[in-house]
Amino acid sequence: MATETVENYLKAIYRLSLESPAGEASMTHIAAVVGVTTGTATSMVKKLASARLAKYQRFGGVSLSAKGTRAALDILRRHRLVETFLVETLKLDWAVVHDEAERLEHAISPLVLEALDRHLGNPSFDPHGDPIPSADGKLLEPRVVPLSECGEGAMGRLARVLDQREESLRFLRRHGLEVASRIAVESVEPGAGIIVVRAEDGRSVALSEVAASRVLVQVEE
Amino acid sequence: MATETVENYLKAIYRLSLESPAGEASMTHIAAVVGVTTGTATSMVKKLASARLAKYQRFGGVSLSAKGTRAALDILRRHRLVETFLVETLKLDWAVVHDEAERLEHAISPLVLEALDRHLGNPSFDPHGDPIPSADGKLLEPRVVPLSECGEGAMGRLARVLDQREESLRFLRRHGLEVASRIAVESVEPGAGIIVVRAEDGRSVALSEVAASRVLVQVEE
Protein backbone atom coordinates (compact mmCIF):
# COMPACT_ATOMS: atom_id res chain seq x y z
CA MET A 1 0.00 0.00 0.00
CA ALA A 2 0.81 3.64 0.17
CA THR A 3 3.38 4.75 2.69
CA GLU A 4 2.30 5.59 6.22
CA THR A 5 2.82 9.27 5.53
CA VAL A 6 0.60 9.17 2.46
CA GLU A 7 -2.08 7.38 4.44
CA ASN A 8 -2.06 10.14 7.01
CA TYR A 9 -2.49 12.82 4.37
CA LEU A 10 -5.39 10.92 2.82
CA LYS A 11 -7.09 10.59 6.17
CA ALA A 12 -6.66 14.29 6.87
CA ILE A 13 -8.01 15.39 3.50
CA TYR A 14 -10.94 13.00 3.79
CA ARG A 15 -11.92 14.34 7.19
CA LEU A 16 -11.48 17.99 6.26
CA SER A 17 -13.45 17.59 3.04
CA LEU A 18 -16.39 16.15 4.94
CA GLU A 19 -16.28 18.97 7.46
CA SER A 20 -16.09 21.77 4.92
CA PRO A 21 -19.23 22.89 3.07
CA ALA A 22 -17.33 23.08 -0.23
CA GLY A 23 -16.12 19.50 0.17
CA GLU A 24 -12.54 20.69 -0.12
CA ALA A 25 -9.61 20.95 2.26
CA SER A 26 -7.26 23.91 2.54
CA MET A 27 -3.47 23.54 2.67
CA THR A 28 -3.28 25.24 6.03
CA HIS A 29 -5.79 22.83 7.53
CA ILE A 30 -4.15 19.79 6.00
CA ALA A 31 -0.78 20.91 7.32
CA ALA A 32 -2.24 21.49 10.78
CA VAL A 33 -3.94 18.09 10.94
CA VAL A 34 -0.94 16.16 9.66
CA GLY A 35 1.40 18.24 11.80
CA VAL A 36 3.76 19.68 9.20
CA THR A 37 4.44 23.12 7.71
CA THR A 38 2.28 24.32 4.82
CA GLY A 39 5.22 24.08 2.46
CA THR A 40 5.55 20.39 3.21
CA ALA A 41 1.83 19.90 2.75
CA THR A 42 1.92 21.58 -0.66
CA SER A 43 4.65 19.33 -1.97
CA MET A 44 2.99 16.24 -0.54
CA VAL A 45 -0.38 17.12 -2.03
CA LYS A 46 1.32 17.53 -5.40
CA LYS A 47 2.61 14.01 -5.04
CA LEU A 48 -0.86 12.72 -4.15
CA ALA A 49 -2.23 14.51 -7.21
CA SER A 50 0.30 12.94 -9.55
CA ALA A 51 -0.53 9.53 -8.06
CA ARG A 52 -4.19 10.31 -8.93
CA LEU A 53 -5.18 10.10 -5.29
CA ALA A 54 -6.17 13.76 -4.99
CA LYS A 55 -7.49 16.55 -7.16
CA TYR A 56 -5.63 19.78 -6.83
CA GLN A 57 -4.51 22.86 -8.70
CA ARG A 58 -2.34 25.74 -7.65
CA PHE A 59 -4.10 28.01 -5.16
CA GLY A 60 -7.23 25.90 -5.41
CA GLY A 61 -8.74 23.60 -2.77
CA VAL A 62 -7.72 19.99 -2.33
CA SER A 63 -10.12 17.04 -2.60
CA LEU A 64 -9.76 13.31 -2.98
CA SER A 65 -10.26 11.44 -6.23
CA ALA A 66 -12.44 8.33 -6.27
CA LYS A 67 -9.27 6.28 -5.80
CA GLY A 68 -8.16 8.49 -2.92
CA THR A 69 -11.55 8.29 -1.25
CA ARG A 70 -11.48 4.51 -1.55
CA ALA A 71 -8.05 4.44 0.08
CA ALA A 72 -9.18 6.80 2.85
CA LEU A 73 -12.21 4.62 3.61
CA ASP A 74 -9.94 1.63 3.83
CA ILE A 75 -7.75 3.40 6.37
CA LEU A 76 -10.84 4.51 8.28
CA ARG A 77 -12.05 0.92 8.38
CA ARG A 78 -8.75 -0.20 9.82
CA HIS A 79 -8.73 2.62 12.34
CA ARG A 80 -12.24 2.02 13.60
CA LEU A 81 -11.97 -1.74 13.75
CA VAL A 82 -8.76 -1.40 15.72
CA GLU A 83 -10.44 1.02 18.13
CA THR A 84 -13.33 -1.39 18.58
CA PHE A 85 -10.91 -4.22 19.24
CA LEU A 86 -8.95 -2.22 21.79
CA VAL A 87 -12.10 -1.42 23.75
CA GLU A 88 -14.08 -4.64 23.30
CA THR A 89 -11.35 -7.25 23.46
CA LEU A 90 -8.50 -5.63 25.34
CA LYS A 91 -10.76 -3.55 27.61
CA LEU A 92 -8.83 -0.36 27.10
CA ASP A 93 -10.39 2.98 27.92
CA TRP A 94 -12.31 4.61 25.04
CA ALA A 95 -10.51 7.84 25.87
CA VAL A 96 -7.06 6.50 24.95
CA VAL A 97 -7.74 4.16 22.06
CA HIS A 98 -7.71 6.82 19.38
CA ASP A 99 -3.98 7.48 19.60
CA GLU A 100 -3.19 3.79 19.86
CA ALA A 101 -5.26 3.03 16.77
CA GLU A 102 -3.49 5.85 14.96
CA ARG A 103 -0.27 3.86 15.21
CA LEU A 104 -1.68 0.38 14.64
CA GLU A 105 -3.88 1.16 11.66
CA HIS A 106 -0.86 1.34 9.35
CA ALA A 107 0.44 -2.10 10.31
CA ILE A 108 -2.76 -4.10 9.80
CA SER A 109 -2.72 -6.35 6.73
CA PRO A 110 -5.92 -7.30 4.91
CA LEU A 111 -5.66 -10.78 6.40
CA VAL A 112 -5.49 -9.52 9.97
CA LEU A 113 -8.15 -6.94 9.29
CA GLU A 114 -10.71 -9.47 8.16
CA ALA A 115 -9.84 -11.80 11.03
CA LEU A 116 -10.36 -8.89 13.41
CA ASP A 117 -13.67 -8.07 11.81
CA ARG A 118 -14.82 -11.67 12.17
CA HIS A 119 -13.65 -11.85 15.77
CA LEU A 120 -15.59 -8.70 16.65
CA GLY A 121 -18.73 -9.94 14.92
CA ASN A 122 -18.64 -7.49 11.96
CA PRO A 123 -19.48 -4.40 13.99
CA SER A 124 -21.10 -1.40 12.27
CA PHE A 125 -19.97 1.22 14.75
CA ASP A 126 -16.85 1.83 16.79
CA PRO A 127 -16.86 2.72 20.51
CA HIS A 128 -17.35 6.42 19.75
CA GLY A 129 -20.36 5.69 17.56
CA ASP A 130 -18.48 6.33 14.32
CA PRO A 131 -19.68 4.09 11.50
CA ILE A 132 -17.17 1.50 10.26
CA PRO A 133 -16.81 1.38 6.46
CA SER A 134 -17.53 -2.06 5.02
CA ALA A 135 -14.79 -4.08 3.30
CA ASP A 136 -16.01 -2.82 -0.08
CA GLY A 137 -15.87 0.82 1.00
CA LYS A 138 -19.49 1.59 1.83
CA LEU A 139 -20.10 3.96 4.69
CA LEU A 140 -23.46 4.12 6.46
CA GLU A 141 -24.18 7.53 8.02
CA PRO A 142 -27.31 7.23 10.17
CA ARG A 143 -29.66 10.18 10.57
CA VAL A 144 -28.65 11.76 13.83
CA VAL A 145 -28.69 15.36 15.02
CA PRO A 146 -26.24 17.43 17.04
CA LEU A 147 -27.28 17.79 20.65
CA SER A 148 -26.95 21.54 20.17
CA GLU A 149 -29.97 21.45 17.86
CA CYS A 150 -32.24 19.59 20.21
CA GLY A 151 -34.91 21.65 21.97
CA GLU A 152 -35.85 21.55 25.62
CA GLY A 153 -37.52 18.29 26.54
CA ALA A 154 -36.06 16.33 23.64
CA MET A 155 -35.15 12.74 24.46
CA GLY A 156 -33.01 10.20 22.69
CA ARG A 157 -29.93 8.05 22.68
CA LEU A 158 -26.41 9.34 22.53
CA ALA A 159 -25.32 8.04 19.12
CA ARG A 160 -21.89 9.42 18.43
CA VAL A 161 -19.10 11.58 19.84
CA LEU A 162 -17.15 13.59 17.28
CA ASP A 163 -14.61 15.22 19.57
CA GLN A 164 -12.29 12.38 20.50
CA ARG A 165 -9.66 14.20 22.47
CA GLU A 166 -8.87 12.32 25.62
CA GLU A 167 -10.10 14.98 28.05
CA SER A 168 -13.40 15.41 26.22
CA LEU A 169 -14.16 11.71 26.33
CA ARG A 170 -13.20 11.50 29.99
CA PHE A 171 -15.47 14.41 30.80
CA LEU A 172 -18.45 12.86 29.05
CA ARG A 173 -18.10 9.51 30.71
CA ARG A 174 -17.48 11.02 34.11
CA HIS A 175 -20.91 12.61 33.78
CA GLY A 176 -22.68 9.47 32.61
CA LEU A 177 -22.73 10.33 28.92
CA GLU A 178 -21.75 7.26 26.90
CA VAL A 179 -22.60 5.97 23.46
CA ALA A 180 -26.02 4.28 23.47
CA SER A 181 -27.09 5.74 26.82
CA ARG A 182 -30.45 7.52 27.04
CA ILE A 183 -30.39 11.26 27.54
CA ALA A 184 -32.88 14.10 27.83
CA VAL A 185 -32.43 17.83 27.24
CA GLU A 186 -33.33 19.46 30.50
CA SER A 187 -32.94 23.07 29.49
CA VAL A 188 -31.43 25.30 26.83
CA GLU A 189 -29.93 28.64 27.80
CA PRO A 190 -29.03 30.47 24.59
CA GLY A 191 -28.08 33.53 26.61
CA ALA A 192 -25.40 31.60 28.46
CA GLY A 193 -24.56 29.46 25.40
CA ILE A 194 -25.29 26.42 27.51
CA ILE A 195 -27.36 23.23 27.28
CA VAL A 196 -28.21 21.14 30.32
CA VAL A 197 -28.63 17.43 29.75
CA ARG A 198 -29.88 14.69 32.04
CA ALA A 199 -28.05 11.39 31.78
CA GLU A 200 -29.50 7.91 32.22
CA ASP A 201 -28.57 7.83 35.89
CA GLY A 202 -30.53 11.02 36.59
CA ARG A 203 -27.54 13.34 36.92
CA SER A 204 -27.48 16.64 35.01
CA VAL A 205 -24.56 18.15 33.13
CA ALA A 206 -24.12 21.49 31.45
CA LEU A 207 -22.39 21.58 28.05
CA SER A 208 -21.40 24.59 25.97
CA GLU A 209 -23.04 24.90 22.58
CA VAL A 210 -19.75 24.10 20.90
CA ALA A 211 -19.33 20.94 22.95
CA ALA A 212 -22.98 19.99 22.36
CA SER A 213 -22.57 20.40 18.59
CA ARG A 214 -20.02 17.59 18.71
CA VAL A 215 -22.35 15.14 20.44
CA LEU A 216 -24.82 13.47 18.08
CA VAL A 217 -28.18 12.19 19.22
CA GLN A 218 -30.68 9.71 17.82
CA VAL A 219 -33.87 11.53 18.76
CA GLU A 220 -36.86 9.49 19.87
CA GLU A 221 -40.37 9.91 18.33
CA MET B 1 11.52 4.14 21.18
CA ALA B 2 14.07 3.45 18.55
CA THR B 3 13.02 3.64 14.93
CA GLU B 4 11.55 0.57 13.24
CA THR B 5 14.74 0.08 11.27
CA VAL B 6 16.86 0.13 14.40
CA GLU B 7 14.54 -2.40 16.02
CA ASN B 8 15.03 -4.75 13.09
CA TYR B 9 18.80 -4.53 13.35
CA LEU B 10 18.66 -5.22 17.07
CA LYS B 11 16.47 -8.26 16.51
CA ALA B 12 18.82 -9.57 13.84
CA ILE B 13 21.95 -9.11 15.93
CA TYR B 14 20.27 -10.68 18.94
CA ARG B 15 19.27 -13.76 16.97
CA LEU B 16 22.60 -14.15 15.22
CA SER B 17 24.57 -13.74 18.44
CA LEU B 18 22.59 -16.54 20.06
CA GLU B 19 23.16 -18.81 17.09
CA SER B 20 26.88 -18.21 16.84
CA PRO B 21 29.26 -19.96 19.24
CA ALA B 22 31.26 -16.74 19.71
CA GLY B 23 28.13 -14.82 20.66
CA GLU B 24 28.82 -12.34 17.88
CA ALA B 25 27.18 -11.52 14.59
CA SER B 26 29.00 -10.90 11.31
CA MET B 27 28.19 -7.97 9.04
CA THR B 28 27.33 -10.25 6.15
CA HIS B 29 24.84 -12.16 8.25
CA ILE B 30 23.29 -9.05 9.70
CA ALA B 31 22.91 -7.60 6.23
CA ALA B 32 21.34 -10.81 4.96
CA VAL B 33 18.84 -11.03 7.82
CA VAL B 34 17.82 -7.39 7.67
CA GLY B 35 17.78 -7.51 3.88
CA VAL B 36 20.25 -4.75 3.00
CA THR B 37 23.74 -4.58 1.51
CA THR B 38 26.74 -5.03 3.80
CA GLY B 39 27.69 -1.39 3.32
CA THR B 40 24.35 -0.32 4.72
CA ALA B 41 24.72 -2.75 7.61
CA THR B 42 28.14 -1.35 8.46
CA SER B 43 26.92 2.22 8.67
CA MET B 44 23.85 1.22 10.65
CA VAL B 45 25.88 -0.83 13.13
CA LYS B 46 28.12 2.18 13.63
CA LYS B 47 25.05 4.16 14.54
CA LEU B 48 23.92 1.46 16.99
CA ALA B 49 27.37 1.51 18.54
CA SER B 50 27.35 5.26 19.05
CA ALA B 51 23.90 4.96 20.63
CA ARG B 52 25.47 2.39 23.02
CA LEU B 53 23.13 -0.32 21.80
CA ALA B 54 25.85 -2.47 20.26
CA LYS B 55 29.52 -3.21 20.77
CA TYR B 56 31.57 -3.07 17.62
CA GLN B 57 34.96 -2.23 16.24
CA ARG B 58 36.25 -2.11 12.69
CA PHE B 59 36.62 -5.61 11.22
CA GLY B 60 35.52 -7.15 14.52
CA GLY B 61 32.28 -8.97 15.30
CA VAL B 62 29.11 -7.23 16.41
CA SER B 63 27.32 -7.91 19.68
CA LEU B 64 24.66 -6.16 21.71
CA SER B 65 25.34 -4.10 24.82
CA ALA B 66 23.22 -4.69 27.92
CA LYS B 67 21.00 -1.85 26.77
CA GLY B 68 20.73 -3.34 23.28
CA THR B 69 19.91 -6.76 24.65
CA ARG B 70 17.21 -5.28 26.81
CA ALA B 71 15.71 -3.54 23.79
CA ALA B 72 15.91 -6.73 21.72
CA LEU B 73 14.12 -8.71 24.41
CA ASP B 74 11.43 -6.08 24.48
CA ILE B 75 10.92 -6.42 20.73
CA LEU B 76 10.91 -10.20 21.06
CA ARG B 77 8.24 -9.95 23.74
CA ARG B 78 6.08 -7.83 21.45
CA HIS B 79 6.65 -10.17 18.53
CA ARG B 80 5.79 -13.32 20.41
CA LEU B 81 2.78 -11.91 22.21
CA VAL B 82 1.44 -10.65 18.90
CA GLU B 83 1.93 -14.08 17.34
CA THR B 84 0.14 -15.70 20.24
CA PHE B 85 -2.70 -13.24 19.89
CA LEU B 86 -3.02 -13.82 16.15
CA VAL B 87 -3.30 -17.57 16.65
CA GLU B 88 -5.26 -17.72 19.92
CA THR B 89 -7.66 -14.85 19.52
CA LEU B 90 -7.92 -14.25 15.78
CA LYS B 91 -7.52 -17.94 14.86
CA LEU B 92 -4.97 -17.27 12.16
CA ASP B 93 -2.77 -20.06 10.87
CA TRP B 94 0.51 -20.52 12.79
CA ALA B 95 2.26 -20.68 9.42
CA VAL B 96 1.43 -17.08 8.47
CA VAL B 97 1.55 -15.22 11.76
CA HIS B 98 5.29 -14.66 11.75
CA ASP B 99 5.24 -12.16 8.90
CA GLU B 100 2.17 -10.43 10.26
CA ALA B 101 3.77 -10.07 13.67
CA GLU B 102 6.87 -8.69 12.01
CA ARG B 103 4.85 -5.68 10.91
CA LEU B 104 2.71 -5.26 14.01
CA GLU B 105 5.44 -5.59 16.62
CA HIS B 106 6.70 -2.08 15.86
CA ALA B 107 3.33 -0.43 16.39
CA ILE B 108 2.48 -1.90 19.80
CA SER B 109 2.70 0.57 22.67
CA PRO B 110 3.48 -0.56 26.23
CA LEU B 111 -0.15 0.04 27.15
CA VAL B 112 -1.49 -2.21 24.39
CA LEU B 113 1.23 -4.76 25.04
CA GLU B 114 0.29 -5.22 28.67
CA ALA B 115 -3.42 -5.34 27.82
CA LEU B 116 -2.64 -8.04 25.26
CA ASP B 117 -0.63 -9.99 27.80
CA ARG B 118 -3.48 -9.81 30.29
CA HIS B 119 -6.04 -10.82 27.69
CA LEU B 120 -3.97 -13.86 26.72
CA GLY B 121 -3.46 -14.89 30.35
CA ASN B 122 0.26 -14.05 30.56
CA PRO B 123 1.44 -16.86 28.31
CA SER B 124 5.00 -18.17 28.65
CA PHE B 125 5.30 -19.57 25.12
CA ASP B 126 4.12 -18.53 21.70
CA PRO B 127 2.43 -20.87 19.19
CA HIS B 128 5.81 -22.10 17.90
CA GLY B 129 6.98 -22.94 21.41
CA ASP B 130 9.31 -19.95 21.63
CA PRO B 131 9.53 -18.56 25.17
CA ILE B 132 8.05 -15.08 25.64
CA PRO B 133 10.33 -12.68 27.55
CA SER B 134 8.71 -11.25 30.68
CA ALA B 135 7.95 -7.55 30.96
CA ASP B 136 11.19 -7.06 32.90
CA GLY B 137 13.27 -8.77 30.25
CA LYS B 138 13.73 -12.25 31.67
CA LEU B 139 13.79 -15.11 29.20
CA LEU B 140 13.18 -18.68 30.29
CA GLU B 141 14.87 -21.25 28.03
CA PRO B 142 13.60 -24.71 29.01
CA ARG B 143 15.85 -27.75 28.68
CA VAL B 144 14.87 -29.31 25.41
CA VAL B 145 16.90 -31.23 22.81
CA PRO B 146 16.94 -31.16 19.05
CA LEU B 147 15.04 -34.06 17.52
CA SER B 148 18.19 -34.81 15.52
CA GLU B 149 19.93 -35.82 18.74
CA CYS B 150 17.24 -38.23 19.94
CA GLY B 151 18.01 -41.90 19.53
CA GLU B 152 15.72 -44.58 18.18
CA GLY B 153 12.82 -45.28 20.53
CA ALA B 154 12.99 -41.91 22.26
CA MET B 155 9.63 -40.42 23.18
CA GLY B 156 8.58 -36.96 24.18
CA ARG B 157 6.60 -33.87 23.39
CA LEU B 158 7.29 -31.52 20.54
CA ALA B 159 8.35 -28.39 22.42
CA ARG B 160 9.44 -25.86 19.86
CA VAL B 161 9.90 -25.24 16.16
CA LEU B 162 12.86 -23.04 15.21
CA ASP B 163 12.36 -22.89 11.46
CA GLN B 164 9.35 -20.66 11.02
CA ARG B 165 9.20 -20.37 7.27
CA GLU B 166 5.68 -20.84 6.08
CA GLU B 167 6.32 -24.01 4.07
CA SER B 168 8.18 -25.68 6.94
CA LEU B 169 5.34 -25.06 9.37
CA ARG B 170 2.75 -26.24 6.86
CA PHE B 171 4.73 -29.44 6.29
CA LEU B 172 5.00 -30.22 9.99
CA ARG B 173 1.33 -29.72 10.68
CA ARG B 174 0.27 -31.62 7.60
CA HIS B 175 2.07 -34.59 9.11
CA GLY B 176 0.60 -34.24 12.56
CA LEU B 177 3.59 -32.54 14.16
CA GLU B 178 2.42 -29.64 16.31
CA VAL B 179 3.70 -27.97 19.45
CA ALA B 180 2.77 -30.02 22.53
CA SER B 181 1.90 -33.16 20.58
CA ARG B 182 3.49 -36.46 21.64
CA ILE B 183 6.02 -37.95 19.28
CA ALA B 184 8.31 -40.98 19.14
CA VAL B 185 11.48 -41.60 17.16
CA GLU B 186 10.79 -44.63 15.03
CA SER B 187 14.15 -45.01 13.39
CA VAL B 188 17.35 -43.14 12.69
CA GLU B 189 19.16 -43.68 9.39
CA PRO B 190 22.49 -41.84 9.59
CA GLY B 191 23.46 -43.26 6.22
CA ALA B 192 20.52 -41.55 4.55
CA GLY B 193 20.70 -38.53 6.86
CA ILE B 194 17.10 -39.20 7.81
CA ILE B 195 15.04 -39.57 10.98
CA VAL B 196 11.61 -41.18 11.00
CA VAL B 197 9.16 -39.91 13.59
CA ARG B 198 5.76 -41.20 14.62
CA ALA B 199 3.19 -38.53 15.40
CA GLU B 200 0.42 -38.71 17.98
CA ASP B 201 -2.06 -39.97 15.40
CA GLY B 202 0.16 -42.93 14.53
CA ARG B 203 1.39 -41.63 11.20
CA SER B 204 5.11 -41.66 10.41
CA VAL B 205 7.13 -38.90 8.77
CA ALA B 206 10.72 -38.78 7.59
CA LEU B 207 12.74 -35.65 8.30
CA SER B 208 16.24 -34.76 7.19
CA GLU B 209 18.80 -34.29 9.92
CA VAL B 210 18.89 -30.57 9.18
CA ALA B 211 15.13 -30.29 9.51
CA ALA B 212 15.18 -32.43 12.67
CA SER B 213 17.81 -30.21 14.25
CA ARG B 214 15.30 -27.35 14.08
CA VAL B 215 12.61 -29.24 15.96
CA LEU B 216 13.10 -29.30 19.71
CA VAL B 217 11.75 -32.03 21.92
CA GLN B 218 11.02 -32.34 25.62
CA VAL B 219 12.18 -35.91 26.14
CA GLU B 220 10.24 -38.10 28.57
CA GLU B 221 12.01 -40.04 31.39
Add this chain to the structure above:
DNA sequence: ACGGGAAGTTTGACGACTCAAACTATAGGC
Protein backbone atom coordinates in the same frame (compact mmCIF):
# COMPACT_ATOMS: atom_id res chain seq x y z
C1' DA C 1 55.29 -16.18 4.07
C1' DC C 2 52.57 -14.60 0.52
C1' DG C 3 48.85 -14.11 -2.77
C1' DG C 4 44.15 -14.16 -3.64
C1' DG C 5 39.44 -14.32 -2.36
C1' DA C 6 36.13 -13.37 1.18
C1' DA C 7 34.63 -10.15 4.52
C1' DG C 8 34.28 -5.56 5.73
C1' DT C 9 34.52 -0.39 4.89
C1' DT C 10 34.11 3.94 2.50
C1' DT C 11 32.33 7.08 -0.70
C1' DG C 12 29.02 9.44 -3.49
C1' DA C 13 24.50 9.54 -4.78
C1' DC C 14 19.58 9.06 -4.34
C1' DG C 15 14.51 9.05 -2.71
C1' DA C 16 11.28 10.10 0.88
C1' DC C 17 9.99 13.48 4.04
C1' DT C 18 10.83 17.45 6.45
C1' DC C 19 11.78 22.67 7.69
C1' DA C 20 12.75 27.71 7.27
C1' DA C 21 12.47 31.43 4.74
C1' DA C 22 11.88 33.98 0.60
C1' DC C 23 8.51 34.68 -2.52
C1' DT C 24 3.64 35.13 -4.98
C1' DA C 25 -1.29 35.01 -5.62
C1' DT C 26 -5.98 36.15 -3.83
C1' DA C 27 -9.60 38.24 -1.67
C1' DG C 28 -11.59 41.70 1.36
C1' DG C 29 -11.67 46.51 3.28
C1' DC C 30 -11.61 51.06 2.26
Add this chain to the structure above:
DNA sequence: GCCTATAGTTTGAGTCGTCAAACTTCCCGT
Protein backbone atom coordinates in the same frame (compact mmCIF):
# COMPACT_ATOMS: atom_id res chain seq x y z
C1' DG D 1 -10.00 50.01 -7.97
C1' DC D 2 -5.95 49.65 -5.01
C1' DC D 3 -3.36 47.55 -1.06
C1' DT D 4 -2.36 44.71 2.37
C1' DA D 5 -3.08 40.56 5.22
C1' DT D 6 -3.49 35.82 4.62
C1' DA D 7 -3.09 31.63 2.22
C1' DG D 8 -0.28 29.19 -0.70
C1' DT D 9 4.16 28.11 -3.27
C1' DT D 10 9.03 27.60 -4.12
C1' DT D 11 13.67 26.92 -3.01
C1' DG D 12 17.63 25.26 -0.62
C1' DA D 13 19.10 22.47 2.76
C1' DG D 14 19.03 18.61 6.18
C1' DT D 15 18.08 13.74 8.05
C1' DC D 16 17.34 8.89 7.51
C1' DG D 17 17.99 4.75 5.32
C1' DT D 18 19.37 2.86 1.29
C1' DC D 19 22.49 1.18 -2.95
C1' DA D 20 26.52 0.44 -6.10
C1' DA D 21 31.00 0.35 -6.58
C1' DA D 22 35.64 1.36 -5.33
C1' DC D 23 38.58 0.27 -1.90
C1' DT D 24 40.97 -2.08 2.40
C1' DT D 25 41.85 -5.68 5.68
C1' DC D 26 42.06 -10.35 7.00
C1' DC D 27 43.12 -15.03 6.82
C1' DC D 28 43.68 -19.47 4.62
C1' DG D 29 46.01 -22.64 1.59
C1' DT D 30 49.84 -23.78 -0.66
